[in-house]
Amino acid sequence: MKIYINNIEYDANPDETIIQVADRNNIKIPRFCYHKHLSVVASCRMCLVEIEGVKFAQPACSTPIKEDMRISTKSSKTKEAQKSTMEFLLINHPLDCPICDQAGECELQDVSLKHGDDHSKYLEFKRVVVDKDISPLISTEMTRCIHCSRCVRFGEEVAGNKELGLINRGEFTEIRAFIEDGVSSELSGNMIDLCPVGALNNKLYSYKARTWDLKQHPIISPHDCIGSNIFYHVYNNEIVRAIPKENSDINQTWLSDRDRFGYQGIYSKDRCYVSKHRKNKTLERVDSQDIIKKVNNAINSSLDKNTSSKIGSFISAQSTSEEMFLFQNLLRKLGIKNIDHRTNERDFDYQDTYPLMPSLGCNINDLSEYDNIILIGVNIKTEYPILTVRLNESVKQDTKIYSYHYFNMDEDFPVEKKFVMNNTDLLSLFQEHTLESCRNKKNLLVIGPNITYFSNQSVFLQALDKFAKNINSQIGYLTDFCNSTSGWILGNVPHRTIGGVKLDNPGLNATEMLENDLSTLIFYNLDPENDFHNSSALINSLQKSECNIFFTSYLTPIIEKYADYIVPISTYAESDGSFINIEGRFQSFNKVITPNSNVIDGWRALNELNILNNHQAYTIESIRSELSSTLSKIDFTSKILIDKKKYELDKSTKVHKNSLRHIYSTDQIVRRAKSLNETIQANNKSVYVSRDIFDDSENKKILKVVENNRVFKIDNFQIRDDLPSRTIVYSSSFNNKFTESKSTFVSLKK
Amino acid sequence: MTNKYTIPIAIKNEIDHVRAKFPSNENKPAIIESLLILQHHNDGFVTDSIMRSLAEYLSVSEIDVLEVATFYTMINTEPVGRNVISICNNVSCMLRGSDDILKHVEKKLCVKVGQSTTDKKFFLKDEIECLAACNGAPMMQINHKNYENLTLDEVDDILDKIK
Numbered sequence: 001m002k003i004y005i006n007n008i009e010y011d012a013n014p015d016e017t018i019i020q021v022a023d024r025n026n027i028k029i030p031r032f033c034y035h036k037h038l039s040v041v042a043s044c045r046m047c048l049v050e051i052e053g054v055k056f057a058q059p060a061c062s063t064p065i066k067e068d069m070r071i072s073t074k075s076s077k078t079k080e081a082q083k084s085t086m087e088f089l090l091i092n093h094p095l096d097c098p099i100c101d102q103a104g105e106c107e108l109q110d111v112s113l114k115h116g117d118d119h120s121k122y123l124e125f126k127r128v129v130v131d132k133d134i135s136p137l138i139s140t141e142m143t144r145c146i147h148c149s150r151c152v153r154f155g156e157e158v159a160g161n162k163e164l165g166l167i168n169r170g171e172f173t174e175i176r177a178f179i180e181d182g183v184s185s186e187l188s189g190n191m192i193d194l195c196p197v198g199a200l201n202n203k204l205y206s207y208k209a210r211t212w213d214l215k216q217h218p219i220i221s222p223h224d225c226i227g228s229n230i231f232y233h234v235y236n237n238e239i240v241r242a243i244p245k246e247n248s249d250i251n252q253t254w255l256s257d258r259d260r261f262g263y264q265g266i267y268s269k270d271r272c273y274v275s276k277h278r279k280n281k282t283l284e285r286v287d288s289q290d291i292i293k294k295v296n297n298a299i300n301s302s303l304d305k306n307t308s309s310k311i312g313s314f315i316s317a318q319s320t321s322e323e324m325f326l327f328q329n330l331l332r333k334l335g336i337k338n339i340d341h342r343t344n345e346r347d348f349d350y351q352d353t354y355p356l357m358p359s360l361g362c363n364i365n366d367l368s369e370y371d372n373i374i375l376i377g378v379n380i381k382t383e384y385p386i387l388t389v390r391l392n393e394s395v396k397q398d399t400k401i402y403s404y405h406y407f408n409m410d411e412d413f414p415v416e417k418k419f420v421m422n423n424t425d426l427l428s429l430f431q432e433h434t435l436e437s438c439r440n441k442k443n444l445l446v447i448g449p450n451i452t453y454f455s456n457q458s459v460f461l462q463a464l465d466k467f468a469k470n471i472n473s474q475i476g477y478l479t480d481f482c483n484s485t486s487g488w489i490l491g492n493v494p495h496r497t498i499g500g501v502k503l504d505n506p507g508l509n510a511t512e513m514l515e516n517d518l519s520t521l522i523f524y525n526l527d528p529e530n531d532f533h534n535s536s537a538l539i540n541s542l543q544k545s546e547c548n549i550f551f552t553s554y555l556t557p558i559i560e561k562y563a564d565y566i567v568p569i570s571t572y573a574e575s576d577g578s579f580i581n582i583e584g585r586f587q588s589f590n591k592v593i594t595p596n597s598n599v600i601d602g603w604r605a606l607n608e609l610n611i612l613n614n615h616q617a618y619t620i621e622s623i624r625s626e627l628s629s630t631l632s633k634i635d636f637t638s639k640i641l642i643d644k645k646k647y648e649l650d651k652s653t654k655v656h657k658n659s660l661r662h663i664y665s666t667d668q669i670v671r672r673a674k675s676l677n678e679t680i681q682a683n684n685k686s687v688y689v690s691r692d693i694f695d696d697s698e699n700k701k702i703l704k705v706v707e708n709n710r711v712f713k714i715d716n717f718q719i720r721d722d723l724p725s726r727t728i729v730y731s732s733s734f735n736n737k738f739t740e741s742k743s744t745f746v747s748l749k750k
Numbered sequence: 751m752t753n754k755y756t757i758p759i760a761i762k763n764e765i766d767h768v769r770a771k772f773p774s775n776e777n778k779p780a781i782i783e784s785l786l787i788l789q790h791h792n793d794g795f796v797t798d799s800i801m802r803s804l805a806e807y808l809s810v811s812e813i814d815v816l817e818v819a820t821f822y823t824m825i826n827t828e829p830v831g832r833n834v835i836s837i838c839n840n841v842s843c844m845l846r847g848s849d850d851i852l853k854h855v856e857k858k859l860c861v862k863v864g865q866s867t868t869d870k871k872f873f874l875k876d877e878i879e880c881l882a883a884c885n886g887a888p889m890m891q892i893n894h895k896n897y898e899n900l901t902l903d904e905v906d907d908i909l910d911k912i913k
């Protein structure tokens with residue numbers, strides 16, 4: 001089909017509207033309510049254009065095209081219509097641009113400059129609307145609102161959770177939530193971007209800088225394995241806000257709140273800015289030039305005294321790929337095999353038959369091609385909020401979503417069927433279970449991180465493998481950290497080296513390292529309080545070991561108590577780095593801010609250690625070229641587990657103690673993001689107990705749970721009738737601090 | 751937070767009846783009529799907890815219900831008087847003196863249009879459009895009953911007789 005805009009011929013598809021053709025061909029039409037990812041309402045009337053043969057100017061956003069339609073975006077009729085609309089929109093809009101955070105990037109300001117008049121006929125009083133405190137993340141100035149309803153449509157159509165609405169009518173129309181602080185969506189920050197005026201603002205960025213003084217730096221999200229693309233805006237070497245970087249393959253134009261506001265954790269009071277070394281039982285400050293030498297001496301003297309098998313090393317899967325590469329490179333060259341990034345896991349029997357790395361097995365864009373998506377032990381709403389957008393899209397294209405979990409949780413997309421069962425029941429179900437609707441369809445089974453915390457993970461994975469074969473489904477994984485994929489591919493596991501090459505004599509895994517009384521322990525980028533499945537075993541081994549070396553960005557009580565060497569390292573934004581997301585996409589970024597001068601770039605610290613041991617020295621470019629040559633050999637399509645081992649199904653009745661991954665305590669940076677932890681979701685910290693456990697217990701105020709011969713008391717719990725039988729669920733890892741094991745079987749003492 | 755309102759079974763049945771008129775996957779169209787039913791059983795207005803219960807019952811978001819409730823003048827979100835007075839002010843009635851009647855009623859009841867009397871006996875409703883009785887202009891409607899060809903004395907009489 002052909003249409004003419006300003007007398008130039010353009011190709012168009014019959015189902016398009018005028019604004020779509022114009023946008024594709026870079027013809028500017030002003031607009032407020034239209035957004036390419038939202039439905040069309042044509043309420044602002046700003047995009048009025050003249051169409052030949054039509055008496056009045058028509059809205060370009062809602063007018064479908066016709067063969068040989070002649071549109072003019074520059075004629076006097078168009079200009080007159082736009083000028084009048086602009087005058088109406090400005091009647092009630094305050095002239096407070098000098099104190100408005102949106103100024104400089106305001107659509108109203110831009111459009112009014114270009115299409116508006118320099119004076120108004122309106123002389124009466126302007127409307128004033130009372131501000132609402134809708135969320136700890138969004139500040140409001142509702143007098144500025146022009147009722148484009150983008151925020152309302154975003155909630156309804158994209159986030160799947162309508163929280164803002166247009167209430168009253170006519171002159172009294174206003175945007176508000178049902179209850180005052182009623183905006184709790186995990187994607188709420190996107191409303192700030194969508195707002196074309198300064199009505200919804202970023203609360204953290206409030207009055208911090210003017211937009212034209214900011215520098216924009218691209219970076220990759222360190223909070224989940226999806227790898228959303230972000231722009232950080234920097235003012236005087238401080239990150240003041242984050243906005244999405246459009247990437248149609250990953251996050252489109254959206255960002256989850258965790259990715260948008262998580263950077264606050266970089267400015268936490270816990271940050272570690274000085275190198276320290278323990279002398280005579282007290283930590284003493286060391287010059288940052290010397291700390292690497294001291295650490296090197298400590299590792300080498302330990303190697304001289306003991307065998308290399310007495311040294312254990314842990315690295316966080318939130319570290320960059322460059323750090324992971326250098327970490328294992330250094331340790332393996334020193335002959336140390338005890339390397340692991342799976343500090344949250346308990347059961348490692350599965351590791352020999354595990355695929356090369358966890359992978360979603362398809363591109364995020366292809367999720368809507370599946371007929372059925374089966375979620376196992378994962379709550380997308382709180383764990384991978386950005387995927388909510390994708391799954392909402394998929395459901396609209398007739399994908400059915402099933403969910404299997406030990407806890408009944410809300411999702412912001414329609415779920416066809418939820419199965420809420422405890423660990424044992426789920427296991428027996430998977431042995432025989434076939435989903436009738438999955439027959440001869442394209443299916444994807446997604447295994448979430450909660451499964452990897454199970455003490456019977458291996459049995460579970462095998463059962464899931466069988467289930468997948470029964471329903472003829474592909475298997476995909478979602479991991480708990482942003483870079484777990486690198487952890488596996490780059491050899492930060494005891495049984496495989498870089499590229500997934502199998503080792504004949506594997507080292508100790510994360511749990512074994514804590515149980516084997518090692519003499520030296522190296523921790524890289526880990527938070528000992530929260531990143532280990534078993535904090536008491538960790539403390540025990542820290543007490544027994546002779547030398548504890550911490551490479552860390554944060555000081556925690558355990559680090560201060562047990563560390564012998566503290567190397568203050570950079571966070572993700574303070575150094576060059578790369579993450580490999582769950583699709584296998586390798587995404588690099590450069591340093592955004594320069595840290596305190598005592599803080600050492602993570603990869604430089606490791607590189608320095610390599611040089612001191614006369615190993616090859618690397619630059620960031622040479623590491624990246626090594627990484628890309630390793631990655632080029634890897635096939636990222638997911639493989640089904642091949643496990644020949646037979647596991648016995650343990651059906652004895654016990655108590656199932658599980659924890660949920662809490663949205664704002666998944667990693668050490670987001671745990672310290674102050675504003676995120678003031679939200680409604682973050683304050684949901686409690687212990688849920690199923691009714692039958694409560695009925696069995698003698699003491700109704702304090703439940704006693706016995707685990708590994710230690711008694712744990714649970715007070716302050718809530719009974720939930722929708723829990724599967726014999727289940728205790730911790731809603732947050734914060735609450736689970738120092739309790740033994742995040743996920744395990746325990747027996748109940750009467 | 752306000753107490754939770756439980757919709758009585760009789761009202762639930764009425765709402766189900768409303769819901770049956772619309773496609774099974776669309777519950778939003780049922781909001782407006784359901785609100786009228788709930789309001790009828792709650793002294794002529796709906797509270798936040800009633801709206802919340804309705805949202806839950808119809809599986810729509812709470813704000814959807816609030817949007818409807820605040821958009822239409824026939825649904826009240828604040829307590830109102832027992833007897834609802836609507837005085838037509840459209841063209842026919844206006845030409846026949848409805849403005850005087852409105853002023854008279856306001857003065858008599860000591861309220862402005864849109865307000866209720868302090869004893870909660872009368873509610874003088876705002877934004878009244880044509881009530882389809884132009885032949886009897888000026889007219890007013892009290893509790894869905896029309897009173898036509900009014901004079902000021904008649905208005906006094908009618909209001910005095912209402913309990």
